[in-house]
Each structure stands twice: as structure tokens, then as C-alpha cells.
Amino acid sequence: MKNFANAFLLKNKSFSKKSFSKKIFLSVFVLFLLTASFLLVSCGASQDDTSNLTNERGKVQESSLNEAPSDSADSSADAEKKKDLQIEDAVPEGFVKAYVSEVIDGDTIVIALNGREEKVRLIGVDTPESTIRHEPYGKEASNYTKSKLLGRTIYLEKDVSERDKYGRLLRYVWLEVPQNNSESEIRNKMFNAILLLGGYAQTATFPPDVKYTDYFVKFQREAQKNRKGFWGNAVLQNSSMRETSYIGNMRSKKFHRPDCIWAKKISPSNRVNFKSRNEALSSGYVPCKVCRP
Ligand SMILES: [Zn+2]
Structure with missing residues (x-):
């Protein structure tokens, strides 16, 4: 390259002294080099351009991706705030x-x-x-x-x-x-x-x-x-309040005195307490034939 530049300078300096064909050759060669380098540069540029474009597009996509989540991040932050408020204010169903x-x-x-x-x-x-x-x-x-x-x-x-x-x-x-x-x-x-x-x-x-x-x-x-x-x-412990309570069985629809053996066998989930005999009867329960409440 340096040699070539020297030759080029030489060529310019010795403009009229060099032979015509040599000048032609050098000019063509220089032109070729210039064109080649231009092509290379423009190629590179165009490649860069395309890659820039892709990058741009990538950036666009990225930024749209970034923007989308940042948008939704903002709105989800808002939603979060709203949710917090709702938790404070609103009461769950039921x-x-x-x-x-x-x-x-x-x-x-x-x-x-x-x-x-x-x-x-x-x-x-x-x-x-x-x-x-x-x-x-x-x-x-x-x-x-x-x-x-x-x-x-x-x-x-x-x-x-x-x-x-x-x-x-x-x-x-x-x-x-x-x-x-x-x-x-x-x-x-x-x-x-x-x-x-x-x-x-x-x-x-x-x-x-x-x-x-x-x-x-x-x-x-x-x-x-x-x-x-x-x-x-x-x-x-011995008050009338407890003495007068009766125990019903939700499945059999019978009621008992609390000390009846059948009352003691009722599972907790089927157990019903009645304050009085009348309460048991009015709830549709029939008296046990063993303890005769
Ligand atoms: Zn009974």
C-alpha cells in the first residue's frame, strides 16, 4: 500500500515524464483499487446497515417488548395497589x-x-x-x-x-x-x-x-x-341448665337424656343439644325408649 502510494505520488510528480501506457495502467489500477475499496466499504456499510436495521428492528422489538412489560408493569403495579386497597376494603365472598x-x-x-x-x-x-x-x-x-x-x-x-x-x-x-x-x-x-x-x-x-x-x-x-x-x-356443674339438656341424634332423629348409653354413642357430627324436651319434640325428634326423656 505504501509502495503503491509512493508510486502514485511519483506518478503525479513525474506526470509528463512517465510513459503513457504506464500512466494508463496505474490509473486503471488505482481506479480498480478505489472501486474495490469503495465496494468493500459500501458492502460493509450495507451489511452494517442491514445488521443495523435488524438491530434497529431488534431494538424496536426489544423496546416494544420492554415497553409492553414496563407498561404492564406499571399497570400491574397499579393493579397491585388496587388489590391492596381491595384487600383492605372488600370482604371475601361469603x-x-x-x-x-x-x-x-x-x-x-x-x-x-x-x-x-x-x-x-x-x-x-x-x-x-x-x-x-x-x-x-x-x-x-x-x-x-x-x-x-x-x-x-x-x-x-x-x-x-x-x-x-x-x-x-x-x-x-x-x-x-x-x-x-x-x-x-x-x-x-x-x-x-x-x-x-x-x-x-x-x-x-x-x-x-x-x-x-x-x-x-x-x-x-x-x-x-x-x-x-x-x-x-x-x-x-350440677346446675339445672345442664341437667335439663337433652341430646339428639341427627341421623335417627331420636333424643336422649345425657346419661343414656345411646346418647354417649352418638358421634359428635350427629350430636344435637336441646335445652328442653319441648325443643327436641318441636324439632321433630322422638324420645328414646330406653331412657324415656
Ligand atoms: Zn336414650
């Missing part, structure tokens, strides 16, 4: 958020719902009376419910029945919405269960509202064993 405006007794409350007041009877539990009749431990149960529920937001869960014969809503009362309905959540977040575990209520099973009956029976046994609440009171 639950109704309500405010406890009054506590009537241990197992009955008044809630404010959609601008109306409704009486709610807690499903599956029975606290001693504290209103018309005064049963032992009734006041304690009522005060306990007041201390835990009055003026607070709760979440109501329905089982099968909407209302009882007195027109009260039949509901499970949750202090927080459960995430998975595990036993520990039921123990800690459902007030019906909390009453049983604390010995403030005994089980009162009325089919068809039996979703948590097995747990309730278990929790009551635990409270009895640990002598919680009224189970710790020796006088109450």
Missing part, C-alpha cells in the same frame, strides 16, 4: 362486614348493616340467660361478649339458615376474615368458638347449621377439661 351496635346477651348481638339494625344470634352456641331469666354465669357471658364485640367491626358468615324462628339472623361472627378456615383460625378469630373455649357458652347444634359442629364439640370438651368459665364453677 362474609359480610358489619358493626356491632349493641350486645343483648352472650350469644345475641345487634348489628348495623346497610343503614338498618339487625339482631344476630350466634350459631352453635348457647350462653346462660342474662336478660329475662338470670341464669348462673349469664351476666359474665354477656359482659364478656360486650367487652369483645361492642362497637367493633365484625365479619358475619352464614351457614344454611338465614334466620331463626324469632327473625334473628343466624351467623358465625368472625373478628377477622379467615384466610383458610384452619382450626387455629377458628379458635382465634371466630367468636362463637371463642365463647366455647372460654367456657362462656355450651354447644347448641341445630341442623342444618352444622358447618363447625365438630370443632365446637371439641372446643367445649377442652373448656370442660380445663375448667374454663362456668365449667370451673362446681355449683354450675
